[in-house]
Amino acid sequence: MSATEQVINLAEDFSPYPAGRDHADGPFNGARFRDEILRPRLADAIARGQTLVVSLDGVKSFGSSFLEEAFGGLVRIGVSKKDVIRYLHVRATGDSSQRYLDAIKRYVSQA
Amino acid sequence: MRKLSKKLRNWLIKKARAGSLGGRSLHLRRRRRVKHLVQLWTGTQVREAVARNDPVIPPANLCLESNAEETLRFLNGARYRKPGQFTGRPGEKMSWLHERQRGLPILWSYSDYSKIEHLSTSAAVVLTAEYDRLRHLYDASPPTVNLHQWSDAVFSKLYEIGFFEILGLTSRVADMYRDSGNVRVMRIMSGTNTEGLESAARNLLGLASHYMADRLISEEVILALNSALSEAMANVARHAYSDDHVFPYKHIGKWWVTAEVDRLKGTLTVVIYDQGATIPVTFPKRSLSDRVQDYLSRTLSGQKRFEFENDATYVAGAMIPGNTQTGLKYRGYGIPQMKELIDICGSGKLTIFSRGGRCQYECGGEVERRSYAKSIGGTLIEWVVQLPEREHVGH
Numbered sequence: 023m024s025a026t027e028q029v030i031n032l033a034e035d036f037s038p039y040p041a042g043r044d045h046a047d048g049p050f051n052g053a054r055f056r057d058e059i060l061r062p063r064l065a066d067a068i069a070r071g072q073t074l075v076v077s078l079d080g081v082k083s084f085g086s087s088f089l090e091e092a093f094g095g096l097v098r099i100g101v102s103k104k105d106v107i108r109y110l111h112v113r114a115t116g117d118s119s120q121r122y123l124d125a126i127k128r129y130v131s132q133a
Numbered sequence: 134m135r136k137l138s139k140k141l142r143n144w145l146i147k148k149a150r151a152g153s154l155g156g157r158s159l160h161l162r163r164r165r166r167v168k169h170l171v172q173l174w175t176g177t178q179v180r181e182a183v184a185r186n187d188p189v190i191p192p193a194n195l196c197l198e199s200n201a202e203e204t205l206r207f208l209n210g211a212r213y214r215k216p217g218q219f220t221g222r223p224g225e226k227m228s229w230l231h232e233r234q235r236g237l238p239i240l241w242s243y244s245d246y247s248k249i250e251h252l253s254t255s256a257a258v259v260l261t262a263e264y265d266r267l268r269h270l271y272d273a274s275p276p277t278v279n280l281h282q283w284s285d286a287v288f289s290k291l292y293e294i295g296f297f298e299i300l301g302l303t304s305r306v307a308d309m310y311r312d313s314g315n316v317r318v319m320r321i322m323s324g325t326n327t328e329g330l331e332s333a334a335r336n337l338l339g340l341a342s343h344y345m346a347d348r349l350i351s352e353e354v355i356l357a358l359n360s361a362l363s364e365a366m367a368n369v370a371r372h373a374y375s376d377d378h379v380f381p382y383k384h385i386g387k388w389w390v391t392a393e394v395d396r397l398k399g400t401l402t403v404v405i406y407d408q409g410a411t412i413p414v415t416f417p418k419r420s421l422s423d424r425v426q427d428y429l430s431r432t433l434s435g436q437k438r439f440e441f442e443n444d445a446t447y448v449a450g451a452m453i454p455g456n457t458q459t460g461l462k463y464r465g466y467g468i469p470q471m472k473e474l475i476d477i478c479g480s481g482k483l484t485i486f487s488r489g490g491r492c493q494y495e496c497g498g499e500v501e502r503r504s505y506a507k508s509i510g511g512t513l514i515e516w517v518v519q520l521p522e523r524e525h526v527g528h
Contacts, residue, residue, distance in 0.1 A: 039334060041327035041363035047370045048327030082334060083359035085327075086466035087367050118353035122360075 027073040027111075030063055033080030041083055043091040052091025056099070060092060064101065068109050078114040084122040094129035106130055171240060173230070174277040176302035182230060182238045182276070188245035195260075196253035197486060197513070205489075205507035207244075208259050212382060212510050216271050217241050229275050240276060247282035252290045254318070254393055255486075255515055258406045261296045261321055262389045263510075266408060269385045274300045293318035294391050309336050310344070315397040317344040323389045326370035327363055333390050334359045341401050341520065344394050348520035350401070357477040358403065358516070362390070364467035365405045365514050373409020373512065384408050400481075401518050408511035411488035412468075413447040416456070441489025445502035448490040452500060474516060481518035487511075 032040065036059060037050035044053040060076070067074040078084075093112070097103050112126050171184045189210060192203035219231035219239065231239040252260075268274035277300065280288070293311040297303040299321065309320050319340045322333055337358065341350045369388040385408075392403040426446075450456050454469040468485070475481050475496045482495040488508045493501045 037331075039327075039331040039359070039363070041330050042367040042370065046326070047367040048330070050327070082356065083330060083363045084356060085360050085363035085367060086470045087364060087464075090464070090466065116352060118351070118356055122356075 026071075027075050028063060028067050029075045029077060030059060031077045031080070033078075033082075035059060038080055038082045040081065040088045040092075041085045043087045047087065050088075052088040052095060055088075056092045056095050061096065061099070061101065064096070064105075064110055068105055072109075074110050076110065076112045078112065078119050078122065079116070081119070084119070084125070086125065089122065089126055090129045093126045094133040097130060097133035103130065103133065170237075171243065171278050172281065173240070174280045174302065176297075176300075179280075180238075182240045183236075184240045184243060184278075186242050188243050188278070190245055190248050193248060193250045195249050195256045196251060197255045197259075197491075197509070198253060198484075201491065201503075202505060202507070204256055205505050205509060208256070208263070208510065209507040211244065211260070211263055214242070214267070214275065216267075216273070216275075227271055229271075229273060240278070243275065243278045245279070246287060247279055247284070249287045250284055252287045254290070254294070254391065254402060255404050255406075255513055257290050257294055257296065258321065258389055258391055258404050259509065259513065261291070261294060261299055262323075262387070262406055262408060264296065265299045265323065265387070265389070266383075266385050268300060270383055277302060289313050290318075293320075293393075295320040310340055312344075316393055316395050319392040321389055321391040323387045324366065325386050325388070327366045329388075329390075330359065330363050330366055333362060337362075337392050337401075337403065340392055341394055345396055345399065345401075345520060347523055348399050349523050350520055354474075354478055354518065354520075357474040358518075361471040361474040361516065362403065362405065364470050368467055368512075369405075369407045369409060372415045373407045373411075375410055375415070378410040378414060380410070399520050399522065401520055402515065404513065404515045406511060406513045411444075411508070411512055412451050412485075413441065413444040413488045413490055416447055416451045439489075439504075439506040441506060441508060442504050444488050444490025445492055445504040446490070448485050448487050448492045449500050449502050452485070452492060452494070471514060471516070475518065478518040481516065484513075484515045484517075486513040486515075 036055050040050045042048040042051040044051050064074050096106055112123055167187050169184050171182055172179050173182050191207045192200055194200040195204050197204050216227040216229045218225045218227055264274045310317050319336050374384055374386045388405055388407045390405045394401050451468045452472055455465045472483055472494055475483050480496050484493045486509045489505045491503050
């Protein structure tokens, strides 16, 4: 981790099997990840002028409702789309996760 | 009123005996009750009982793929089964069996599973779920009748998926898998939301990778499978058992998952079932073009109208990205993601049965749809994916 970025490892810091939109869907849902981890960490990164990296390595499921609620939902709850695009970087090293990176970008842009 | 002349009376009696009255029913005779002895398996012993009525006969081929209409009719009937009160005394507990002080206990009704020759995995899941529901609601599941007459294939299928464990007839074992020839089956799991995803996903991976060492289940397929399953579980938690829906029977708010691998065919089959409100109820939307298509196909085929005739169209509509009951543009990706798994695998098929609607998508093809007059009693999703051989990968 460089001094200009913070990192969230979704699998280790939250769950390797995140799923669902909110608490009604299950414990490791998108709204919980967004509200408890992603949003506060992003706000902190923005305040420090840093980039927040969310690593998807080690994650074993990428349900669309989780991804949409966690990332697209950031914009809906008031974080500016410009800030999300500028300060939030989602990364995955394996080829198999690439389609989910694209999906996250789509959810943010459509939010 | 027409006078009942001797001639008319004789005609009525004759027609009633023949069992028909020109489309009108006239039950002059009581239903014939045939008492007979049956054997009940309690898990530890076999005991006899007197069955008061003829059994319900299931179709010989209980399969949603090759004999959907008869299978749905039987499963639909089974759904309305419940234990009875035999004495009518106040406070009497409902039970499947009437224990008497003298003589053998009385069994009011049962289904004769010895008549089943083939039982598909999907039909077995629906059946097991139904027994699980009855056991939860009434503290006891329907008795297992004449087990010694069941075919080996039917007994094996139910044993493999854990039917008898759910009934409480056999003790729960640690082993998640059971082998039968070239097929290994994952014991049925159940849950109410996505909390069960991790254990289901781990068991699925164990099922496929240990049994089919010569087949490749890529990281991409694993991710897509887990993601599709997570969406199915989330849909159950969010939509299936909504308080807004009035259910014709009590539910227990669960999903059931099982899977099997066939080493000879190189296939992995995953089935998830719930007894919820169904897609046609929670997503009753049809586009204008679908309405026209439904009308034309019904008119051209001369098919009579029936209650669930549009259900397949509703299911097909839910498979289109962005279509959702909420009307919110950011929703409606769950079922399309279930379909995407088939495209990622490059072969295989997805079948969604919901109430009376059935849609099937084969990789690269169109969605085939068909509606049935009887409901599956919820939503059943089945993925069958072909796993490539290891030596062929990359060539």
